[in-house]
Structure formats: C-alpha cells, structure tokens
Amino acid sequence: MIDRFKKIIALIKKxxxxxxxxxxxxxxxxxxxxxxxxxxxxxxxxxxxxIKVAVIDLDKTVESRELIAKFENSPQFEQVxxxxxxxxxxxxxxxxxxxxxxxxxxxxxxxxxxxxxTDILIITDGRQTNSAAIIAGYASQIIxxxxxxxxxxxxxxxxxxxxxxxxxxxxxRWFILTIIVVMLAVIVTLLLTALSIxxxxxxxxxxxxxxxxxxxxxxxxxxxxxxxxxxxVLSCFMSFAVTYCFGVPFVGSVFSxxxxxxxxxxxxxxxxxxxxxxxxxxxxxVFGIIAFxxxxxxxxxxxxxxxxxxxxxxxxxxxxxxxxxxxxxxxxCLKGISTIDLFINSVPLIFISVVTLxxxxxxxxxxxx
Amino acid sequence: xxxxxxxHLTKMFSNLIAIDDLSLKIEKGKIxxxxxxxxxxxxxxxxxxxxxxxPKNGKISVLNLNPIEQxxxxxxxxxxxxxxxxxxxxxxxxQNLELYADLKNVPHDFDKLLKFTQLERFQGRxxxxxxxxxxxxxxxxxxxxxxxxxxxxxxxxxxVDPISRRDLMQMVRxxxxxxxxxxxSTAYLDEAHSFDTAIVLDKGKVIFQGKPTxxxxxxxxxxxxxxxxxxxxxxxxxxxxxxxxxxxxNNVQYTVIAENLEKRYGDFYAVRNNxxxxxxxxxxxxxxxxxxxxxTSFKMMCGLARPTSGTAKIMGIDIVENPxxxxxxxxxxxxxxxxxxxxxxxxNLEFFASVYGLHDNKxxxxxxxxxxxxxxxxIRNQDTSELPLGFKQKLSMACALIHNPPILFLxxxxxxxxxxxxxxxxxxxxxxxxxxxxxxxxxxFMDEAEYCDRISLxxxxxxxxxxxxxxxxxxxxxKNMEEAFVNLIEESDK
Numbered sequence: 049m050i051d052r053f054k055k056i057i058a059l060i061k062k063x064x065x066x067x068x069x070x071x072x073x074x075x076x077x078x079x080x081x082x083x084x085x086x087x088x089x090x091x092x093x094x095x096x097x098x099i100k101v102a103v104i105d106l107d108k109t110v111e112s113r114e115l116i117a118k119f120e121n122s123p124q125f126e127q128v129x130x131x132x133x134x135x136x137x138x139x140x141x142x143x144x145x146x147x148x149x150x151x152x153x154x155x156x157x158x159x160x161x162x163x164x165x166t167d168i169l170i171i172t173d174g175r176q177t178n179s180a181a182i183i184a185g186y187a188s189q190i191i192x193x194x195x196x197x198x199x200x201x202x203x204x205x206x207x208x209x210x211x212x213x214x215x216x217x218x219x220x221r222w223f224i225l226t227i228i229v230v231m232l233a234v235i236v237t238l239l240l241t242a243l244s245i246x247x248x249x250x251x252x253x254x255x256x257x258x259x260x261x262x263x264x265x266x267x268x269x270x271x272x273x274x275x276x277x278x279x280x281v282l283s284c285f286m287s288f289a290v291t292y293c294f295g296v297p298f299v300g301s302v303f304s305x306x307x308x309x310x311x312x313x314x315x316x317x318x319x320x321x322x323x324x325x326x327x328x329x330x331x332x333x334v335f336g337i338i339a340f341x342x343x344x345x346x347x348x349x350x351x352x353x354x355x356x357x358x359x360x361x362x363x364x365x366x367x368x369x370x371x372x373x374x375x376x377x378x379x380x381c382l383k384g385i386s387t388i389d390l391f392i393n394s395v396p397l398i399f400i401s402v403v404t405l406x407x408x409x410x411x412x413x414x415x416x417x
Numbered sequence: 418x419x420x421x422x423x424x425h426l427t428k429m430f431s432n433l434i435a436i437d438d439l440s441l442k443i444e445k446g447k448i449x450x451x452x453x454x455x456x457x458x459x460x461x462x463x464x465x466x467x468x469x470x471x472p473k474n475g476k477i478s479v480l481n482l483n484p485i486e487q488x489x490x491x492x493x494x495x496x497x498x499x500x501x502x503x504x505x506x507x508x509x510x511x512q513n514l515e516l517y518a519d520l521k522n523v524p525h526d527f528d529k530l531l532k533f534t535q536l537e538r539f540q541g542r543x544x545x546x547x548x549x550x551x552x553x554x555x556x557x558x559x560x561x562x563x564x565x566x567x568x569x570x571x572x573x574x575x576x577v578d579p580i581s582r583r584d585l586m587q588m589v590r591x592x593x594x595x596x597x598x599x600x601x602s603t604a605y606l607d608e609a610h611s612f613d614t615a616i617v618l619d620k621g622k623v624i625f626q627g628k629p630t631x632x633x634x635x636x637x638x639x640x641x642x643x644x645x646x647x648x649x650x651x652x653x654x655x656x657x658x659x660x661x662x663x664x665x666x667n668n669v670q671y672t673v674i675a676e677n678l679e680k681r682y683g684d685f686y687a688v689r690n691n692x693x694x695x696x697x698x699x700x701x702x703x704x705x706x707x708x709x710x711x712x713t714s715f716k717m718m719c720g721l722a723r724p725t726s727g728t729a730k731i732m733g734i735d736i737v738e739n740p741x742x743x744x745x746x747x748x749x750x751x752x753x754x755x756x757x758x759x760x761x762x763x764x765n766l767e768f769f770a771s772v773y774g775l776h777d778n779k780x781x782x783x784x785x786x787x788x789x790x791x792x793x794x795x796i797r798n799q800d801t802s803e804l805p806l807g808f809k810q811k812l813s814m815a816c817a818l819i820h821n822p823p824i825l826f827l828x829x830x831x832x833x834x835x836x837x838x839x840x841x842x843x844x845x846x847x848x849x850x851x852x853x854x855x856x857x858x859x860x861x862f863m864d865e866a867e868y869c870d871r872i873s874l875x876x877x878x879x880x881x882x883x884x885x886x887x888x889x890x891x892x893x894x895x896k897n898m899e900e901a902f903v904n905l906i907e908e909s910d911k
Binding site: 055066 | 719720721741742744745747749751753754755756757758759760764767768769771772773774776800
C-alpha cells in the first residue's frame with residue numbers, strides 16, 4: 049500500500065515537473081490567465097458608453113434645446129451633433145459615425161405648451177441589436193424624465209425605481225469577472241489535462257507507463273491531482289485578484305468557495321482526461337476541447353439565460369458541468385450560498401466527475417487491447 | 418567534375434562545434450556513402466549542403482551553386498530525403514505522389530515508380546498505414562519524381578528490414594541516370610562498402626575518403642577498419658552486466674512463454690499461431706520484414722496489446738490476467754525513444770526507478786550506481802531532448818535496467834545507432850544474458866542476429882522458421898544471416 053502510494057507520488061512529481069518545464073504549459077498557467085483577466089475586465093463590456101448622437105431639431109425652441117441639453121449632460125452620451133436633414137443622418141448611421149439619431153418635429157414645443165401628446169423619433173443602428181436596445185432604453189429614460197418636468201401634473205404617474213440586488217449599480221464588470229474566473233479555470237484545466245495524455249501518446253511515453261507495474265487507477269490519480277492543484281491555486285489567485293484589484297465583492301464564505309471550486313474543477317479534470325484518453329495526438333485533443341467547450345459555454349447560461357432556452361435544451365444543461373460551476377461561482381461571490389444550494393449544485397458535478405473519470409480509466413485499459 | 422565542393426567549412430551550435438574546418442569534394446555521377454558515429458556531423462553536413470543551414474565559415478558549392486544564395490535554383494536540381502520524410506500520413510500513396518508531382522511541377526506518370534517500389538497494389542492505401550519499409554520506398558519515389566541531378570539521402574535505411582533495404586538500393590541504382598550524383602548517409606557499413614566512394618566523418622572532420630574496396634575487401638573487414646578509424650572498439654567487461662543481479666525468485670522452466678498468440682483485425686490476421694518458449698538466460702531474436710507482425714507480437718508480449726486469442730506468460734504469470742505483477746518483472750525498451758524529453762536524465766531515471774518500486778535510500782543508491790555504470794555523470798542534469806541519439810538509447814536501456822528485471826524486452830534497441838555503440842550494446846546484452854537475464858529482442862541488423870541464441874523469423878503474421886542462427890543458415894544453405902533471411906522469406910513465398 050505504502051509502496052503504491054509512493055509510486056503515485058513519483059507520478060505526480062513527474063507531472064508537475066513536466067507542466068513546469070514545458071514553456072507551452074507554463075504559458076497556459078501563467079500568461080493566459082493574466083492577459084485574459086486584464087483584457088476581459090477592460091475590453092468586454094455590455095454597458096454602452098460614449099454614445100454619439102446626431103439631432104435634427106426642426107423646432108429650434110427653448111423646449112427642444114432643453115431636451116437636447118439633457119442628452120448632452122448625460123454620462124452615457126458623449127457627443128451631440130446637430131444636423132439638418134434625414135439624408136445626413138442616414139449617412140452618419142451607415143458609416144457608424146453615430147449610434148443614435150434624434151428627430152424633433154417642428155410642432156414639438158407648440159404641442160407641449162398646448163398639453164397635447166407629441167412624438168419624438170429615436171433612430172438606432174439595428175445591426176448592433178444589443179447596443180441598439182440599450183441605447184434606446186437610455187434615451188427613453190431621458191425623454192421620460194423630461195416629460196415629467198414639463199408636465200408634472202399629467203395625472204397619476206407611476207415612477208419606477210429599480211433596485212438591482214447583489215449588484216446595485218448593475219456593474220457589468222461584476223458579472224463578467226466572476227464568469228471569467230470560471231472560464232479561465234475551465235480552459236486551463238481542460239488544456240492541461242487534455243494535452244497531457246495525448247502528448248504522452250505522441251511521444252510514446254504512455255506505452256512506457258502502461259508497461260510499468262502502475263495500474264490504470266494509479267495512472268489516473270497521477271494524472272488527476274497535478275492539474276487539479278494547479279487549477280485550484282490559479283482559481284484562488286484569480287478570485288483574489290478580481291476582488292482586490294477590480295473591486296468585485298466577495299460575499300460568500302471562503303470555505304464554501306473552496307469546496308465549490310474543488311468539486312467543479314474535479315469535473316473539468318474528468319472531462320479533460322476523458323477527451324485526452326480518446327485522442328492519440330495533441331491536435332485531436334485541442335479539437336476535442338473546442339468541440340466540448342463551444343456548446344458547453346452556450347448552454348451554461350452565460351450567453352443567454354437557461355430559463356429562456358427551449359425545454360429540451362434546458363434538460364441538456366443538467367449534463368453541463370460549466371453551468372453548475374458558473375452558478376456556484378456567481379452565487380458565492382455576489383450573494384453567498386446556503387449549504388443546501390451548495391449541495392444541490394454539487395451533486396451533478398460529482399456525478400459528472402465520476403462518470404468521466406471512470407470512462408477515462410476504462411479507455412486506458414482499452415488501449416491495451 | 419565535382420558535384421559538391423566544400424572548403425574549410427565550420428558550423429557551430431551555440432558552443433558546440435558540429436563541423437570543424439571540413440574540406441571535401443564529391444565526384445559527379447558517383448554514389449558516395451557518408452559514415453560516422455552519432456554526433457559526428459553527418460546530418461549537419463547534409464543540411465548545409467542542401468542549404469537548410471547556413472555555415473559559419475567556409476564555402477560550399479553544390480552543382481556550381483551556392484546553397485544559401487541560390488537555394489531556389491538548387492532546389493530544382495536536388496532530391497533530398499531527410500531522416501523523417503514528410504509523407505502526408507492521411508493521404509493515400511497515390512495522392513502523396515500526385516501532391517508532390519504537382520509541387521515539383523512534373524507530369525503524373527507514376528507507373529515506373531510504382532512498379533519499382535512494388536507499391537502498385539497499395540496505391541489506395543493511406544501512407545500512414547504502410548509498413549516502415551514501404552514508407553521509405555514511397556519517400557524515395559517522391560524524391561525521385563523530378564529526376565534530380567543530385568540525390569541526398571539521410572539514413573534512408575534506418576528501421577528498414579533487409580529485403581526492403583535491398584529494394585531501396587536497387588531503386589536508386591536503377592532509377593538514376595549515369596550523371597546523377599548520390600550522397601547517401603548510412604549506419605549500415607555493408608551498404609557503404611558497395612558504394613563508389615566512402616567518406617568517414619568524426620567530430621566534424623573527414624577522417625577517410627576513398628574507395629571502400631581499397632580500405633577492405635569484404636564488408637566485414639570494412640566494418641572493422643571503419644571502427645579502427647573512429648578510434649577503435651575494445652571489448653571491455655560490461656559494467657552494466659557486472660552490476661546486474663537477476664532478481665529471479667520464481668523457479669519456472671521457461672521465463673517467457675507465448676502460446677498460440679493471435680491478433681486479428683476483422684478478417685486480417687496480424688499475428689497467428691505464434692508460440693515460443695524462452696529459457697532463463699537465453700537471447701531470443703524476433704526477425705522479419707517490416708509489417709510482418711513482429712511489433713504486434715512484441716506489444717502483446719508486454720501487455721500493450723490484448724491478444725485475440727492465446728496467452729503470453731512472464732515468469733509464469735499471465736500478462737492478461739495479472740498485468741501489473743507480470744510487468745514488474747519486465748524491463749522494456751521501446752522502438753522509438755520514449756522517455757520524457759523535457760526533463761533531465763536524472764529525473765527520468767528517478768521517475769522510472771520509483772515507478773518500479775525503488776524509494777528513499779534504495780532509490781538514491783541505485784541512481785548513483787546506474788549513473789556511474791552508464792557514465793552519465795556529465796549529462797545527468799541535461800535535458801533529455803538535447804542528447805545525441807546514441808545517448809538517448811543508452812538512457813532508455815538504463816531506465817529498462819534500473820530495477821534489475823529478470824526479463825528484458827528490447828524493440829530495435831540499436832536502430833539508428835552507430836556501429837561502435839551497437840557493439841557496446843550487444844556486449845551488454847550478451848553479458849546480461851550470461852548472468853541470467855532473459856532477452857527478447859527485435860532487430861533489422863542481420864549481423865546482430867548472430868548474437869541471438871535462437872531466432873524466430875516472422876513473415877506475414879506467422880513464424881516461418883525457429884532455430885539457432887546456424888540451423889537457419891544450414892536450412893537454406895546460406896553463408897550469412899542476411900542471405901538466410903532473404904532465402905527463407907523467398908522460400909515461404911512460394
């Protein structure tokens with residue numbers, strides 16, 4: 049027993065050495081997370097800022113200027129350009145020089161004064177569906193608030209006061225950064241594990257391992273622990289960076305976070321090792337990762353909420369480890385999680401780990417046939 | 418007329434001198450053999466000649482062209498076959514030929530080439546599924562497509578069986594025009610002996626250039642002369658064997674047994690009816706052409722492949738039923754170098770020692786011992802990938818021997834290794850056998866086959882002959898093993 053334990057230790061030691069001495073895998077565990085973290089934190093955002101607007105003001109009165117001034121003073125809108133006709137606007141939108149057009153009719157102030165409803169036309173660039181909707185939202189808010197100012201006695205007005213819990217200012221960064229920590233952990237773990245066996249197959253060293261007295265289980269344990277350790281350390285480091293450098297709150301307990309990470313990463317190691325065990329070259333393994341990752345990310349709830357998916361896809365997400373990994377990370381970071389929720393989210397992950405790791409170990413044995 | 422003129426050529430790799438103030442001339446229309454120990458600079462010289470490396474000092478003129486400055490022009494005139502030729506393994510034989518014909522802008526006229534290579538039947542087969550010998554023939558065919566003026570071959574016969582080796586030689590001789598110059602690097606001295614000229618390199622210098630027949634009449638003498646030139650080989654007491662203790666605990670009559678081993682893929686029998694019984698201390702050789710089923714048998718013997726039927730027993734233990742236990746008796750050296758290249762010599766040794774159950778003080782002691790035996794002192798902290806091939810093979814052997822296994826499985830241990838290192842290796846192997854190790858070995862060197870106590874000759878998945886080397890030679894009235902090999906294969910073809 050002790051003898052076997054020492055053999056596994058030797059395997060683990062070798063695995064760490066190989067991960068560390070290979071410049072490629074060193075890049076995967078050091079450069080990739082840092083670069084991605086910085087990139088995602090700064091470049092990718094779904095908030096729309098610095099919106100450029102063009103205005104056709106046919107009214108040219110105090111009222112219309114007041115409205116335009118509201119746009120100019122809003123933090124989201126950067127530049128308000130005054131133009132004369134609709135053709136100019138068309139051109140500006142076509143060339144993506146502006147993101148929004150505002151059209152004020154010549155009877156705007158007259159109608160307001162006579163307390164008659166009036167229209168304002170907002171034109172957005174529908175090619176960018178998401179930003180268009182967000183910009184239109186911002187613009188309606190501004191116009192609504194102006195509308196209240198000019199006619200406060202317009203009957204019983206219901207003011208909506210939204211409160212975004214767990215992310216009060218709807219900081220998009222909070223959302224994206226927790227997701228990024230998960231995504232990076234997923235990618236690093238998959239790459240380390242999926243490439244490891246495939247590389248050994250390519251080099252012929254896997255035969256050498258199989259010919260040794262190590263059993264399939266020994267090899268599996270030796271292949272599981274090192275990437276798991278690396279990914280754990282990395283995830284903790286990234287979570288730390290995200291909370292301290294980017295100001296994302298960490299509400300939940302560190303203990304439940306560690307448990308959640310461990311279980312989630314274990315399932316990723318399982319998936320990675322399974323991919324690796326059925327591939328004979330590193331190239332195939334990389335394709336395998338992509339084939340798994342694309343649908344898994346789509347079905348994780350990151351891009352569109354799971355509740356909005358068709359029913360059968362919703363069921364499919366139960367087999368997706370990234371779905372549970374993401375919801376665990378987000379919940380623990382932003383909200384804190386109850387033991388029961390932690391348990392509910394962990395069960396599928398444990399199940400996935402057991403299945404994939406058994407499959408991987410089984411296919412080591414198959415290799416011998 | 419000289420096809421290649423090299424004067425005062427020097428090439429360094431960081432601090433290592435690969436080519437040292439080398440000058441030589443290679444005559445046009447002749448076949449010139451390039452011989453030398455591992456790391457003597459053969460491949461570097463070849464790469465300099467074809468313009469893949471730039472020299473540090475000195476001049477090279479190839480067909481009156483400068484290989485670096487006039488590379489494009491030169492490429493049209495030379496055919497170069499590197500050690501690992503770039504066949505597209507996922508394309509068929511014919512598609513490979515078509516692709517290279519298009520790249521070289523020559524017509525799709527492959528009949529003659531296909532006939533000579535005997536690849537006609539396999540036109541539709543994927544290049545990756547060809548045997549080693551056939552791959553090399555296809556590679557050569559591709560190189561010969563454009564009828565080059567200069568043919569440069571870098572060890573085309575490594576890992577190729579004697580029959581395919583003859584075919585390769587025949588192809589070159591038959592398919593080139595009298596004006597074609599051939600530069601052929603080889604580890605087989607019988608090949609080199611049959612060429613017009615031989616060049617022996619040592620430490621980046623030419624130590625002999627001339628007619629091989631002037632140096633020695635027969636190829637056997639030629640081998641000895643070349644070894645003398647390279648500094649000589651004194652048979653020493655094998656330190657490896659001296660420090661070996663056969664940890665044989667079981668008392669079994671036959672230490673390695675194959676009983677009706679069979680491997681079937683669909684209707685195709687890769688191996689069938691393979692039986693042999695090897696006694697303790699015996700060296701048992703598996704010979705046969707590429708693709709005959711040697712490697713498959715070998716894999717089944719060490720549990721890398723599961724036999725369709727039949728059994729293999731190591732020290733009386735069934736490899737399928739109790740693989741971990743059976744393998745603990747085994748020292749295995751793979752055909753291709755298969756240790757961890759990115760870690761150091763010592764780390765590799767340490768890893769394999771611990772995997773075979775050596776720990777703590779025992780491990781440390783054994784490590785020092787094995788480093789001393791194999792003379793790894795100076796390279797112990799070097800990454801394995803930086804070692805010359807001969808050293809890599811020595812390290813593979815050291816890893817296979819680290820746990821003093823009673824049984825050694827060696828799959829082409831001397832493939833691609835120079836003649837002196839080969840003799841050293843066989844000195845170790847025969848001495849180990851004398852101390853009680855059972856050895857199962859495959860090889861393509863027929864002179865090595867003579868060292869075996871018994872041989873099983875494999876052809877088309879079946880053992881066509883089993884016996885001592887002398888028995889096999891007598892059976893077909895051959896004077897050496899190579900002739901016996903060819904005759905026995907031809908006999909079973911009838």
